[in-house]
Amino acid sequence: MLFSDTLRRWAAEDLLVQNAAYRRNLQVLGVASWAVVALNLLHVLVFALLRFDDAQRSTWASQITAAHGAMAVVMSATGLLTRYALKNAAPRLALKFLPEGVSVLILAWAVALTLMDQAISTNINAFINAAVGISIVFLLRPLSTLVILALGWCALALALGWTTDNAALLATNRMNAASASALSLLVSILLWRRYVQAELLQRALEESNQQLERQRAELETLATRDPLTGLFNRREFVRLAEEELARARRNHSALSLLMIDLDHFKTINDRFGHPAGDDVLRNVAELMTHAVRQTDRIARFGGEEFMLLLPDTSAADALHLANKLRHKLADTPIASIGAPVTASMGLACMPAGKTLALDTLLRQTDRALYQAKHMGRNRTVVAPLELETLASAHHPSTTHKTNTPAP
Template identity: 40%
Template sequence: MEDEASATNLQRLRWLGPLVVVLNALHVLVFLVLLLGSPAGDAAYRWKLGLLLVHTTMGLGALACTWGAQQLRHRHRGLPGRWLGWVAAAWILACAVAIVSLDQWVTPNISPFLIACLGVGLAIYLRPLPAAGLYVAAYLVFYPVIGWTQHTPELLLSNRLNGITACMMGWALSVLLWRKFTTIALQRRQLEKAHTELQHKQKELERLTRQDGLTGLFNRNTFVELSRSELKRAQRQGSATTILLLDLDHFKRINDTWGHPAGDAVLRHVATLASTTVRSTDLVGRLGGEEFIVLLPNTSVEAGRKLAEKLRLRLEGSPVPWEATRIGVTASFGLASTTPEEKRDFDTLYTEADKALYLAKQRGRNRVV
């Protein structure tokens, strides 16, 4: 919370600092003009000269705070970034005390001190307990300093009491705005956390709707959608596309013999083997049950047959470890291919590949047709 408050304080100093500099420059210009036509030595002259010096000092301080806030805009988490807001608040209150003390030569009001107390509470986020210390320190300076120039006991007592009110009002405003700031900051954090969690859940939902839950491959709907897009791209680019279907041989026997957990392990093994055998540009999906499908972009039927044979041999040569045994796995493959001139769509290719797969099963399984 302290870091967020520091970042906001630095931002406000960058915005308000130039305004304070301009206002003090106007005061300096006004009092400089007034001094040129005033006789030296009287109280009015001392008042004008004193305010000229105070506003000059205040403007230089505001300029320094603005420069410091600009330098620290990316380092608000460090001590300099945190302390600059406190330095600016203390500087404003100190200058207000000086202005009010000088004003006592010509007027008994302490409006600048009240404005400064409220302005600090409004513009700079301060933690309540340290802020109370800051306002107490400001009043401890205000109390004796105002007595240097205000010698009427009744006015002095009134101003000192009004000074207490100004500090209390400034601190109360600071506490209220700090509580509002922390409440908003906490709500923003909760919203950001909820938004992040929602994004993660949305991505997970998208993954679940696009992928097969058991194997992590594309599910049927996603595979068909991607395949149709790929076929359109292949026709535009003038390249061949091949689809191969593979169906595990005697998969029901695996479930009946070793149970469905073993069957799930076999399916995951086949998915991993297929994904690592094909190219990164190829698409691998699970249609359901023990049936898988692979889309091979920019691949002729001869090249597709070689890849299918490679995958068939890898499956045959890598039995799945299960408990104290190893489960042998084979698959039958059916291929279908299209060229840009033929312009066959996915449904046509799938039907042809399915017929080829049926022939592979009829001819004894564990083969590519």
């Protein structure tokens, strides 16, 4: 029972790696075929130059020359066919058995060479070399190797009976061929099982690494992202803002912060329920994400409060963006509540060439936001530090109150 369970487990594992083994066999065959061609041509050159006094040996040399010449042609075609097969991720059905087909061809050719050699000797080295070579070069499933070697031995054993009447010699050669086939089968099985275990282990390691990478990414997301909206959380936003402030100081560039607070959000939760409130937050986050540049950073700062970090952005440009966002919110109904939402915004800017701490900018945006809500909501208020800057960039009427509340 234990042996049958092992065989079933091995068969299941073989199916898992057979495609990988096929690609590996093609890669080996692509190199080995041209190596065999080189050996064939060497044999053709050597045996074509040999000269013998008796007709029997001359005939044998001619047969060997012809056999190696034919094999050189066949293996050249095999090399080209292998290159074609390697270029196709999903090969045709016939090509899936190319390694097995080549193995059968090599073994049949070795049987023919062995029969030719019987004219001048009793050795079966050609068959033995081919059997061992197939088991070492190709990674074939044990059943395929068993069938190929068994057919090869049967063909050789039958053909050897046509070449000699010496029973003892015939039995010796047949048993030597059987022993070589059995050892080749054992080597093939051992190499195959080692390949299967290594391939499955490699896949397990890759899967484990992928799982670890996914877990690392999930942990990073949990540490840096708000789970509801997918925006940066407060801690990550502060880290990014410190980095951008440092860069702005080095480059003497402007930087703006925009704090956004949704108006009457508690009323939305009380009237429509918290799931609808969550849907509002997600919709607002998506709307803002599509409205800003890729270099801008958006965070959910807490509750219904959002924060935008705008690198290389002057107060005038930031004010323009704030008003565009505010109008977009007011004009975009949200399905879960059947109406749009409005927002109050506070804006602060570090002008180019100046140095301000992040805490200072945050306090300015917070105060400006408080003033926007105090003045009736649905408006943008610029922090007092930037009133003079805006006055020089725009007309004075846009420096403080930029819009009247929506009715």
